[in-house]
Amino acid sequence: MLKPSVSTSDNLRILKLSLFDQLAPHDPLISIDCNDEGVEYVQTKVNADDLPEFRHRQANDIESSLLDLILPVMVHMPSSPLLGVQVNVFNNGGIAIGIKISHNIADAFTIATFVNEWAHTCLTGTISTHNYLPSFGQLSSLFPARLMLQLPSPSTPGPENIIVTRRFVFDALAIEKLRKTIKDDSTTTDDDDMIKQPSRVVVMMSLIWKVLTHISSAKNGNSRNSSLGFAINFRGKLSCVPSLEHALGNYVTIAIANMEADGARKDQLNDFVKFVGNTVRDTCVAIGKASSIDDISSLTVNNWKICVEKLLQEDKMDGYITSSWCKLPWYEADFGWGKPFWVSRVGFNDIEGAFLMDTKDGNGIQLIVCLKEKNMTEFEKHLDNLSSTPIVG
Missing domain, CATH: 3.30.559.10 (Chloramphenicol acetyltransferase-like domain)
Structure with missing residues (x-):
């Protein structure tokens, strides 16, 4: 010690x-x-x-x-x-x-x-x-803790549903090829640059969601309602308390993208990019418009409640969690031996989901994916079809 x-x-x-x-x-x-x-x-x-x-x-x-x-x-x-x-x-x-x-x-x-x-x-x-x-x-x-606040927790998977972790690396070329498959939607306005020119993170989160939705449809014989929750950092986005740009502790909220199983065909990457991009944009707009501490607290609690409620409905719908650790200075930490050649987060084997981290050059993305074993097998098959995507075992 x-x-x-x-x-x-x-x-x-x-x-x-x-x-x-x-x-x-x-x-x-x-x-x-x-x-x-x-x-x-x-x-x-x-x-x-x-x-x-x-x-x-x-x-x-x-x-x-x-x-x-x-x-x-x-x-x-x-x-x-x-x-x-x-x-x-x-x-x-x-x-x-x-x-x-x-x-x-x-x-x-x-x-x-x-x-x-x-x-x-x-x-x-x-x-x-x-x-x-x-x-x-x-x-x-x-933002003091609320002593009476109780949120249910998703159940821990049983032995028959053990969650495993795998790593996949998408270099800049692979991500750019994915971007080129995203079709322009004529209903998208000129202001929706997040959807027309999506970031690396939006593209990769959308790809993960697309593949998982496809796996679910094949397993269940039909499409189901689906949600993708992901963390959004408050730092640098709050006009009502700008002094918290470097605050330590937990300072994020959850955004939830939703897709209804309404019979309409949704199997193109741009469909998922639109849902994710719209959710990122709308959540950031809501954060920017918050005029008080209470506004931020209410937004945070409500989003967490919705996210947990959806995860608890696994018998009726699909719910997944992703989190991006990109654009943080992981590869700048020099203890005196030079900068690291690899930084990674270890798997979170409680629920199905994924973490995104930068590759060392800052242009690619490393996926740390946690899925039930059968789902992971199918997930790997889908990514193997992307020939420019090297897989780290």
Whole structure:
């Protein structure tokens, strides 16, 4: 356990959680006791020359359990550390750093900020100087947790529905080819650039949804209502509280794209791009128009309720979750050995869904996909048909 060099002052001992922390997927807590017990640090020696060799040796393991080996083992208990680090040293001197942090206190922006601040301190021996000071506690003072708020949680899959994780990489060329398959819709206005010229993230989320919908239709013998939920970062989008651009903690909302099984043919990528693009645009517009803290709180709670309710209707409809960690500075973290050659999130084997992360060059996208095993087999078959899409096993 690595303890802080300076004790926490009494006035900072209790870190209250915000509404967004309360809604993040985790075991619920009301506050954090900053008791200076420290963080868990583990160093291992890996009997392999490098990470690719290690992965090759473990080829029979599913991807998620493989990467679990280079992560710290943390028990989810109220008294457990909120942060754990495992530094894995390979025979050739290469290093893989595995990090686990409680979702009670951190979203992707927070993790990326922490890792880069930590790396900068290691590299230079000094704390970085910004025109802002990243800190916790800002969000809870404006958006306090609601003690009476209770949201149902999706059930954990049984043994017959074990969820597995796979990785797929789309380079810039593959993404551009997908863009070219998106047909122009004459009903789209000139202002809808998000739909006419969709971003990499919108294209990839739409592709994931399209493939999963096709798999569902084939399995059920008919199309079903379908929803795709995805996280949208509040930072930089709120005109009513612009000072929170660098706030640490959880600071996202969920947007939900919906598709009705109305008999109309919806199997082209541009159909899904339109649904996803419209949802991103409408949600961002609603965030930008919010004039008060209450507006943001209501939007967040309502969206989470809708998302969870849809996920709980799995016997009647299909619900999927995606989250983009793109455009965050994962590949800028230099601890003194150079910048990383690969950064990845480990699978979340609770519900079916996907994470999107940048490739090292910043132009491609790595998909971390979690699906029931039978669905994963079909998903891989669909992506194999995209010949320019290399698959990372």
